[in-house]
Amino acid sequence: MSQLLLVPGEHGATVWSVLDGESGGTTRQELYALELALWEQFPESDLAFNVIDLSEFPPEQRERLLPSGAQMLYRRTAQNGASR
Numbered sequence: 001m002s003q004l005l006l007v008p009g010e011h012g013a014t015v016w017s018v019l020d021g022e023s024g025g026t027t028r029q030e031l032y033a034l035e036l037a038l039w040e041q042f043p044e045s046d047l048a049f050n051v052i053d054l055s056e057f058p059p060e061q062r063e064r065l066l067p068s069g070a071q072m073l074y075r076r077t078a079q080n081g082a083s084r
Contacts, residue, residue: 001017001018001019001031001074001076002018002019002020002054002075002076003016003017003018003072003074003075003076004016004017004018004072004073004074004075005018005066005067005070005071005072005073006070006071006073007067007069007070007071008071009048011046012045012046012047012048013045013046013047013048014047014048014049014050014067015035015038015047015048015049015050015073016049016050016051016052016066016067016070017031017049017050017051017052018052018054018066019051019052019053019054019055020053020054020055021053021054021055021056028051031051032051035049052065052066
């Protein structure tokens with residue numbers, strides 16, 4: 001996963017898991033399991049999830065596919081492998 005974004009909404013929040021074709025061992029199945037665990041930990045929260053792999057889209061479209069105004073929760077970097 002290259003990024004994890006949080007988009008607050010009127011009635012809850014959406015968590016975006018952003019892949020870039022280099023999963024680092026993380027599979028979609030593992031991401032779905034994490035999403036389910038979050039729902040179980042916070043049953044009263046109105047959470048939605050979105051998984052997108054930017055490598056599946058042409059480079060010129062990638063920037064437009066991510067939500068504007070999102071809060072960056074996690075970002076993988078080349079220097080240390082991860083940044084929060």
